[in-house]
Amino acid sequence: MKLATSMDGVWKRFLAMLSLPDLLVLGCLWASGFSLGYYTKSAYVYDNLWPHWYALVGGIVSLALALGWTLRKHKKQQYSYDHYYIIFYGLLCSLMGSCFMLTKQLGVSYYFSFVGLSVQYLAGFSYVSLRCDASGSRPSRIALANSLYAGGMSTGFLIFNEMEPQRCGLIALGINLLLLCLVCLNELLHHTGCINYKESRDLVFNLLNEERMTFLPRQAILAQFVGRTDYTLKDSRQWLVLLLGGSLVYLQKSCLLYSPTYMQLMWSSTVGYLQRTQLFIPFVLYAGGTSLAALLLMRYSPKLVYLLFGLIQMTLIVALLCIYSEEQSEHCFLFLALIYVTIGVLSSQGIHWLLECSPFLYTELALATGFIMQLVILESCKYESYATDIWIALLVNSVVTLVLTSLAISVVQWLQPHSTSLVDVRNRLLGIRRQPATPEQTQFWHTNQFLAHNKPAHQLQSVQLDKSRVFQQYPITGSDIITDNPKVDPKF
Structure with missing residues (x-):
């Protein structure tokens, strides 16, 4: 009976995500990851792993967009749900990037593609977080969006071929044109009253937003609970949770995912184990891990999932170091495959942390900072390719990952709040605690x-x-x- 009730709740949550605005934003996140997969294949396979300015442009654009968005929210004192206007601009930039790819000008196309993917990334994840209800489904929905993003990245890595940029450009052009048409259809349906995408499913958040009370300062929020016997006021720990937890979780995920040492070892072990070259396997396994996380988080708490798979990842890394042999790299294949799956399971935790634990006014700014950190690590990890001793590079990268993972697990267990309504999470982080009823x-x-x-x-x-x-x-x-x-x- 309990199993049937639990499955019925999961099914209702799944049906709630099948509206056009929610499906469309997931498709845009897939397209954003698709563009990043193009660049990743170019950088790690065809272009000798030297840092480019493309990622820097994407980081600057995302930061400028987040700052402008924050100022707009501060001026209006409420969410106006401008996400699809921003996504429309991002799709136009991606469309221009695909047009330059058709003319074989890959350098110019990457500039426009990075602008487009960064804009879609920022607006897409922000919209997914706001559309969640207060039932605690936010971790699973963010993990689902992250799985679509990772799936697009693995698909772009698989399809891209430097010798056939026109074929890749046609594929990207078709995807962006389709999404642009769907965005216009979504706006038309909203204008005619068939759907309403400019609202959250969180009732309390909607009420506060309508009354322009979403972005109140901490003192104004605390003043509403003074004198109430059913609440107790404690010190705020919101910035501690955001800065310490967000930075550690993002570092833990990105340092291992974009490591050229691990990728080269995975590619060589694949050749020895499968007797053929499959360069896309690391990213496919990573995308499979993100999908597994979306399923697990429908039932289990983020703390439990992160603790379990964090310990599994640390065990696998230690086992990999014990079994590593430069002459027989195929022995490392299964361990590396499981490591990339665990990276995928743990990856959505950082995005969820920034979206749920940041102040409402600075949510997009925190998300943009995390995205910039990811791009910086993506470019910085390329310097591993200059290492002359592969064993030393593997050992250093593994030790850093082990330290970061152990710290991230401790911080998640210590600081991770229970996922409920955004307003309840905010109040708990600000030190507003409800007294337990006797x-x-x-x-x-x-x-x-x-x-x-x-x-x-x-x-x-x-x-x-x-x-x-x-x-x-x-x-x-x-x-x-x-x-x-x-x-x-x-x-x-």
């Missing part, structure tokens, strides 16, 4: 009516047995002792 006691050691019949209240006293057991009794006096012989003196 449940009605029905156990005999609390009530103990059978020992207290016909006794006035002033004659009863409580005996504390342990933390949760209180025994009600009354003092024994001479008149209370029952004896068989009433003539016998109770003192004897």
Whole structure:
């Protein structure tokens, strides 16, 4: 019975995500990852792993967009749900990038593609977070969006071929044109009243947004709870949770995913294990891990999933170091495959952390900072290719990952709040805690009516047995002792 009820709840959450605006934003995130997959294949396979300016342009654009978005929210003091206007601009930039790819000008196309993918990334994940209800489904929905993003990246890595840029350009052109048409259709349906994508499924968040109370400063929020006996006010830890947790989780994910040492070892072990070259396998395994995370987070909490797969990843890395042999790299294949799957499972935690634990006014700014950190690590990891000793590079990268993973696990278990409504999470991080209601006691050691019949209240006293057991009794006096012989003196 409990299993049927749980499955019914999961099915209802899944059906809630099948509206056109939600499906369309998932498609745009897939296209964003598709463009990044193009660049990743070019950088890691065809272009000798030297840093480019393309990623820098994408980081600057995402930061400028986040700053402008933050100023707009501060001015209006409410969310206006401009996500699809921003996504439309991102799709236009991606369309221009695909046109330059058709003319074989890959350098110029990457500039426009990075602008487009960064804009879609920022607006897409922000919209996914706002469309979640208060039932605690936000981690699974963000993980689903991340799985689409990773799936697009693995597809772009698979399709891209430097010798056939026109064929790749035609594919990208068709994808971007289709998404542009769907965005226009979505706006038309919203204008005619068939759908309403400019609202959240979180009722409390919607009410605060309508009353322009979403971006109140902390003191104004605390003032609403002063004098209430059902709440207690503590110190705020919002910035501690955001900065410490967000940075550690993002570093833990990106350092291993974009490591050329691990990729080269995966490619060489694939040749030895499967007897053929499959360069896309690391990213396909990573995308499979993100899909597994979306399924697990429908049932289990992010803390449990992160703890379990973090420990699994650390164990696999230690096993890989023990079995590594430069002459027989095929022995490392299964361990590397499982490592990339665990990277995928852990990857959505960073995005979820930034979206749920950041102040409402700075959510997009925090997400853009995390995206820039990811791009910086993507470009910085390329310098591993200059290492002359592969074993030393593998050892250093593995030790750094082990340290980051152990720290990230500790921080997640310590600081990760329980996912509910955005407003409840914000209040908890600001130090506004609801006092637990005292449940009605029905156990005999609390009530103990059978020992207290016909006794006035002033004659009863409580005996504390342990933390949760209180025994009600009354003092024994001479008149209370029952004896068989009433003539016998109770003192004897």
